[in-house]
Amino acid sequence: MKLVDHFQYGLNSPICLTWELTYACNLACVHCLSSSGRRDPRELTTDEAKAVIDELQRMQVFYINIGGGEPTVRPDFWELLDYAIAHDVGVKFSTNGVKLDKARAAQLAATDYVDIQISMDGATAEVNDHVRGPGSFDTAITALENLAEAGFQAPKISVVMTRENVGQLDEFKAIADKYGAQLRITRLRPSGRGADVWDELHPTQAQQRQLYDWLVAHGDQVLTGDSFFHLSAYGEALPGLNLCGAGRVVCLIDPVGDVYACPFAIHENFLAGNVRDAGGFKEVWEHSELFTDLRRPQTGGACASCQHYDSCQGGCMAAKFFTGLPLDGPDPECVQGYGEQMLAARDGDTVIPRSDVDHSRSAPRNSRTPKQPTMLSLAPPPRRPDRACDESPLAGFAPASAPAQAAAAPVAGS
Amino acid sequence: MSTKPVDTTVPGGAAGSFDPAAPYRVSESVSLRPEPFGALVYDFVTRKLSFLKTPELVEVVTGLEHHPDARSAVEAAGVPAAQHEAYLKALAGLLRSGTIVSR
Numbered sequence: 001m002k003l004v005d006h007f008q009y010g011l012n013s014p015i016c017l018t019w020e021l022t023y024a025c026n027l028a029c030v031h032c033l034s035s036s037g038r039r040d041p042r043e044l045t046t047d048e049a050k051a052v053i054d055e056l057q058r059m060q061v062f063y064i065n066i067g068g069g070e071p072t073v074r075p076d077f078w079e080l081l082d083y084a085i086a087h088d089v090g091v092k093f094s095t096n097g098v099k100l101d102k103a104r105a106a107q108l109a110a111t112d113y114v115d116i117q118i119s120m121d122g123a124t125a126e127v128n129d130h131v132r133g134p135g136s137f138d139t140a141i142t143a144l145e146n147l148a149e150a151g152f153q154a155p156k157i158s159v160v161m162t163r164e165n166v167g168q169l170d171e172f173k174a175i176a177d178k179y180g181a182q183l184r185i186t187r188l189r190p191s192g193r194g195a196d197v198w199d200e201l202h203p204t205q206a207q208q209r210q211l212y213d214w215l216v217a218h219g220d221q222v223l224t225g226d227s228f229f230h231l232s233a234y235g236e237a238l239p240g241l242n243l244c245g246a247g248r249v250v251c252l253i254d255p256v257g258d259v260y261a262c263p264f265a266i267h268e269n270f271l272a273g274n275v276r277d278a279g280g281f282k283e284v285w286e287h288s289e290l291f292t293d294l295r296r297p298q299t300g301g302a303c304a305s306c307q308h309y310d311s312c313q314g315g316c317m318a319a320k321f322f323t324g325l326p327l328d329g330p331d332p333e334c335v336q337g338y339g340e341q342m343l344a345a346r347d348g349d350t351v352i353p354r355s356d357v358d359h360s361r362s363a364p365r366n367s368r369t370p371k372q373p374t375m376l377s378l379a380p381p382p383r384r385p386d387r388a389c390d391e392s393p394l395a396g397f398a399p400a401s402a403p404a405q406a407a408a409a410p411v412a413g414s
Numbered sequence: 415m416s417t418k419p420v421d422t423t424v425p426g427g428a429a430g431s432f433d434p435a436a437p438y439r440v441s442e443s444v445s446l447r448p449e450p451f452g453a454l455v456y457d458f459v460t461r462k463l464s465f466l467k468t469p470e471l472v473e474v475v476t477g478l479e480h481h482p483d484a485r486s487a488v489e490a491a492g493v494p495a496a497q498h499e500a501y502l503k504a505l506a507g508l509l510r511s512g513t514i515v516s517r
Binding site: 003006009011013015090113 | 445448449450456463467
């Protein structure tokens with residue numbers, strides 16, 4: 001059995017676990033995959049979050065991808081970061097850069113086993129701020145400057161590819177080179193608020209081809225989170241798993257502890273359980289009905305007879321779901337055009353599912369959750385414990401000169 | 415099962431050349447996580463993920479520290495004689511990637 005076949009049947013623990021620490025965010029990006037904005041009063045407490053980290057350590061989840069919302073606006077973010085690292089759970093966190101001033105940059109540069117992804121969705125303020133909001137480009141650039149000045153090695157610049165920025169790929173690369181950063185590009189999904197802008201912002205067929213050609217030429221210098229595997233049907237397989245990892249090697253823990261099959265599938269249909277349930281995350285990962293089901297062999301459905309099925313595997317589950325397409329049919333961005341045909345064939349009777357989880361500041365506050373003060377205030381940062389790495393059995397090892405997770409590793413670099 | 419027992423995707427550092435008659439052990443910066451196919455390997459220093467693609471290779475690698483040399487670790491793990499050379503080659507790859515080190 002090939003390795004990738006084993007992955008289809010699921011692993012003992014996830015390889016790529018995303019943990020969104022808060023729904024609170026200082027920005028209101030139009031394509032936010034988690035419809036973030038306001039903190040949810042049910043979010044995990046510091047102690048509950050630490051208990052999850054303890055469990056991830058026991059399950060040997062070697063690193064986690066922390067996001068949000070904007071994770072750094074949680075007052076206990078830095079405490080949880082240190083706690084995870086001290087418990088052999090490496091951290092890569094995504095941020096818009098709002099809290100990365102010179103002092104934090106210096107602190108992070110002195111911390112081992114942490115990676116940072118600065119989100120940037122345009123290589124110019126004009127393109128970026130149109131999607132992410134006024135001032136957000138400058139915030140990201142300032143954060144990159146601070147990290148470079150502090151000597152933080154190889155942060156990532158994380159870009160969601162849109163119709164407006166595909167033409168800027170070389171400019172993004174130049175920005176990354178300028179700040180000693182590594183470029184990471186991912187796919188726009190119709191998840192969260194992304195559903196509202198997907199029609200307008202997702203790359204055209206011609207741009208998909210342009211993107212694929214660029215990836216083939218530069219794939220070894222750029223991270224993709226394995227998110228463009230649907231483009232493999234153009235011909236050459238792209239580096240990575242080329243497989244939907246949802247519930248098999250990938251999952252999401254959301255701020256209230258709900259466990260979803262993937263970060264792009266915040267919807268009750270993909271909700272496997274909650275870390276507060278009996279048995280915790282381990283029980284959900286190993287025994288939830290949903291994950292068990294996702295690990296069964298997939299048939300390919302309408303795509304099974306397509307000669308490209310082996311390379312694209314039918315594409316992204318979440319992209320199909322949130323555009324109202326059947327899960328066993330083509331991806332809406334199928335490079336053979338089958339997805340477009342399916343999209344055009346939708347009619348008034350087609351149900352396009354929407355997530356019932358919405359923390360947008362523009363949305364009415366959920367009546368089920370009483371008003372509570374948010375944690376967004378500029379509280380003093382929690383006191384740092386003694387340097388975690390001094391107590392680590394790995395202390396004394398020289399940090400690698402190579403950036404984390406080279407593209408060569410089959411699934412690293414997500 | 416793939417005939418290649420290990421992913422040798424990580425090009426070398428200056429770790430010296432592999433000698434089947436020499437003793438080795440798993441690097442202190444490396445953790446192995448058992449999986450149905452074998453094991454997931456994570457190096458906390460280089461932050462690289464790789465895979466040991468057979469349960470036998472996992473036994474060989476974890477057994478290295480209990481044997482006087484690499485070849486006897488391979489033999490003790492019950493690897494068929496015909497595959498000994500392939501497993502020793504895999505160990506050489508793991509030495510280059512820093513997953514195992516001399517002791």
